[in-house]
Amino acid sequence: MAGNTEPLSPRAKLAVTAGKAAAAVSRAAGRGSGSVIGGKVALRLDPDLLARLARHLDVVLVSATNGKTTTTRLIAEALRANGGVVSNALGANMPAGITSALAGGSDAKYGVIEVDEKYLAGVAGDVGPKAIALLNLSRDQLDRAAETRMLAEKWREGLSGSKAVIIANADDPLVVWAASSSPNVVWVAAGQEWKDDAWSCPSCGGVLQRPGDDWFCGDCGFRRPTPTWALNGDHVLDPHGAAWPIHLQLPGRANKANATTSAAVAAAFGVPPLTALQRMYAVTAVAGRYDVVSYQGRDIRLLLAKNPAGWLETFSLIDPPPTPVILAVNARGADGTDTSWLWDVDYARLAGHPICVIGDRRLDLAVRLEVANVDFQVYDSAQEAVRNCPPGRIEAIANYTAFQDLRRVVGN
Secondary structure, three states, rough: OOOOOOOOOOOOOOOOHHHHHHHHHHHHHHOOHHHHHHHHHHHHOOOOOOHHHHHOOEEEEEEEEHHHHHHHHHHHHHHHOOEEEOOOOOOOOOOOHHHHHHHOOOOOOEEEEEOHHEEEHHHHHHHHOOOEEEEEOOOOOOHHOOOOHHHHHHHHHHHHHOOOOOEEEOOHHHHHHHHHHOEEEEEEEOOOOOOOOOOOOOOOOOOOEEOOOEEEOOOOOOOOOOOOOOOOOEEEEOOOEEEEEOOOOOOOOOHHHHHHHHHHHHOOOOHHHHHHHHHOOOOOOOEEEOOEEEEEEEEEEEEEEEHHHHHHHHOOOOOOOOEEEEOOOOOOOOOOOOOOOHHHHHHHHHOOEEEEEEOHHHHHHHHHHOOOOOOEOOOOHHHHHHHOOOEEEEEEEEEEEHHHHHHHHOOO
């Protein structure tokens, strides 16, 4: 429980010190924040360090295919109303990065931790979370994460009998199936724009029926649970039926859904919805996402989209034509090396926008746009693409490593 500040063992202290030193060396060498290498070194010296560091914290874990970094940030802001928070705010979401984050939070009350979907069950076993937020599951990095139902099954097995409060999206059948093995679930109607990974019943394999916002399996009876929290337009509806206005500086319906889940999580820790939602207004960008950067006389808005569901949500955010759009796609290790997902994205939604294509896999994307009958130009660099756009606003949409490349170029 929070407040148990039992000191770390000499071995654990050595591991923390060595990890911080490794991280500092990595930063000095210009290799990023150093959180991953620092965590790896620390865990090598003390394999139980993650559990030791979490012992005095009330921990929230956040996992999903999309939205987990933003939701983690929103929850952290809300819980700061009640006490100090330590969080892996930059998104290093595997055990090494999580260990590095927690090593810096000895005085915190709460740990708000984003967790990669594959590692959720293992991390939950280590840290004994008080709450777990499950937002969505959809296809992503097929070469690494495999099929979505397999991930849902890992969640279901790993969370079975968990003592944590599970705050789960009632509109995603895969999430509902995964969470249903837990005895204490708070259901949130957060919506599901992308449905192409949830047409078959995860319980029996039958075809799901989707009348309106509802869903159910006609074969086995598996169905959408009744939510107690809901996103309703620009408001969060709480379990008592009260409507609380959402005021965010982050754009789009998806972020309102993230705020709704975050309010439900905060309430599990005693933070009222009004307080939680007011505090979320302070978040203007998340690890560079949604930032608007001035570069070469243009105002470039940086948007991250890593998979078909993410691209679908992002297309709904961008300014209307004729605003130019830069699309950047890589396929490095952190992105997943399989680019077949490009064929699942409805790029016809970009019709009317001047489109510039960049990134390591720009030719893969060019073929996809050609088939979609969308006009585009391919450029060898971000600098060249920006130069060929008129002064004013540019929307830049990139997947993970392409997004980091773009941030380095434009100085964000």
